[in-house]
Amino acid sequence: MDPHLLTTFVTVARCGSFSAAAAELGYTQSAISQQVAALEADLGLPLLSRRPVEPTPAGRRLLEHAEPLLLRLRAARADVLRAAATPRHRIRLAATPLGFTSGLADRLARARATFPRLEVTVVTCGPERVAALVAEGDADLGLADGLAAPSDPLRPPDAGPMTIAGVGEEDVVVALPAGHPLAGRAALRLADLVDARWLATPLCPLPRLRALAGDGFPVALEHRGDDVRTVLALVAAGHGLTLLPASALPAPPLRGEAGAVGVPVGVPVGVPVSAPRLVHRVELLHGALPPGPAADLARALTG
Structure with missing residues (x-):
């Protein structure tokens, strides 16, 4: 054809x-x-x-x-052109909305301090689009994220030959309203939450949860954006639960007596997931990188 x-x-x-x-x-x-x-x-x-x-x-x-x-x-065309390209100090980095968790933003800051000539543009999009932008040469590097068992890689994108390296893992929590009956638990099992009302959001696809813990996870509200603050506001207001990396939830401020920790209205609570054992994994994607700024940044992000 x-x-x-x-x-x-x-x-x-x-x-x-x-x-x-x-x-x-x-x-x-x-x-x-x-x-x-x-x-x-x-x-x-x-x-x-x-x-x-x-x-x-x-x-x-x-x-x-x-x-x-x-x-x-x-992707094949971009790979050939990339291999013959002159190294550039202007780097385009595609990342999922949660791609900069697990300390990746701090690593990027250290890399920029180490390589002062480096100019970085960050483009936020979904994981499939991250892979496509990298494969087609419209992004030098990509950061994709998802749920996985500890140390297990994410499903590789069908976007041609690509180097994929894990760059971060952190615990996953169930995000609940502060007044939810389960908000005071030390940990929760997904199997105990199959009948709870959930947010349908690209940040935590419900089909993935159903694959991990069985049928259920009814939709309370559908959210089609990728803004984390919007998701947190929806959870805090009681529109549904979701899973997020622990670092995506703001730390509750001190309130009341000295040393007492309170959760104000409008801030959701994160309860760790005990079973199945899950982590939020971030992976770095890139094609063939000749010596130069892009390769330097890739090493900095994986280090």
Whole structure:
């Protein structure tokens, strides 16, 4: 299959319109129609219905393969160009919203102090996008995070050859409102929380929890953003529970008598997870790095 035709097909399927795909790709609508027809002729199957414009069963099957294939092609091009590139002091670092936990922000600060010419731009996005940006050469380094058993790697992204190194692990806690009946527990098991009401948030995907502890974890509220403070505010207000790395929760301030610790309204409580044993893991992703600033920063973050 011609990658050019495949790109056109994916764009039409995503836009749901031949005219919108033409505007995005810079072709006429007639040229887009001809390219989709050529791909359908190559496979001998209709891939898109026309009214409405949506994938046929064969088209949906092709889409499952198309995105990874096109990503691998872009990754191969970026890898070749990266190997021949002149080292730059301007580094683009893609990171998930929780990628700078486990002391990674402090390591970055020390690296910038060690290499004063280093200019770093941080881009925040989801883990799949982090891998894609690194693979395609739009980011020099990436920080991805997720739940894992201690010392176990995260699932590697399907984005071509890539170096992946663990750079941090820390305990996971259940975030609850301060007045929740379980907030005073020393630890909690996930199996005891399958009937609790949970936030559906990209910061803690519920399918992952169900894979770890079985069915359950009903959704109380869906949150589609990636701002940690918003999630903490939703938890504190009683909209649902979630799992977070321990360092993502603010330390409760002292209140009352000297030495007494209180939890004010609006600040959630973190209770450690005792079973299954879980950690929040952060991994560094990068392609081939010739000697230079990017390689220096990678060593600083893994050290």
